[in-house]
Amino acid sequence: MTTATEQLHPPVLEPGDYTKYKIILGGLGVIVPVLVAILFYYKGIFQIQGADAHLRFLPALNAALNSLTAVALLVGYYFIRQQNVLAHRAAMGTAFGLGALFLVSYVAYHSQVASTHFGGTGALRAVYFLLLLTHISLAVVTVALVLFTLYFALTGQYTKHKRIARWTFPVWLYVSITGVIVYFMIAPYYPAG
Known part of the structure; x- marks a missing residue:
């Protein structure tokens, strides 16, 4: 028996072998954060001579991308509450693209x-590191949550999509917003130029 949503908005992809997709998506959910950590902590291996001078604008761009992602998430949430599935899909696709x-x-x-190291002191330092720790920890989890939520939506498994989206949305929104806050807190300590 199909629901009205399934009739009006058929799946983009066929569900296929869920076990295979679960392994692929779960693998990506682990591999992507591990690769990010490797690139972050072992800079020397992948260092391109002189690249750092040309990339100093990226933290501000990243904050803008996080801000726009948060807006797209809120717009997508609004549209699904209004039962406007097509607008919801567009907003969430935008959030996914911005996140990528x-x-x-x-x-x-x-x-x-x-x-860049945070130079604040006292309570501000504690707040910064609390936000940074929760931001990074939840960002790691967000990759897998987003991938599974997207998979269920694209394959028309709307019950599963709604169930996981209840977790994905607030976690992803928190990560996006705290990313912007962390940027503004550390921005005064970035080297000039």
């Missing part, structure tokens, strides 16, 4: 530019 651009930009920057 952010990931590429983030990796490019952190694989080439030395880390």
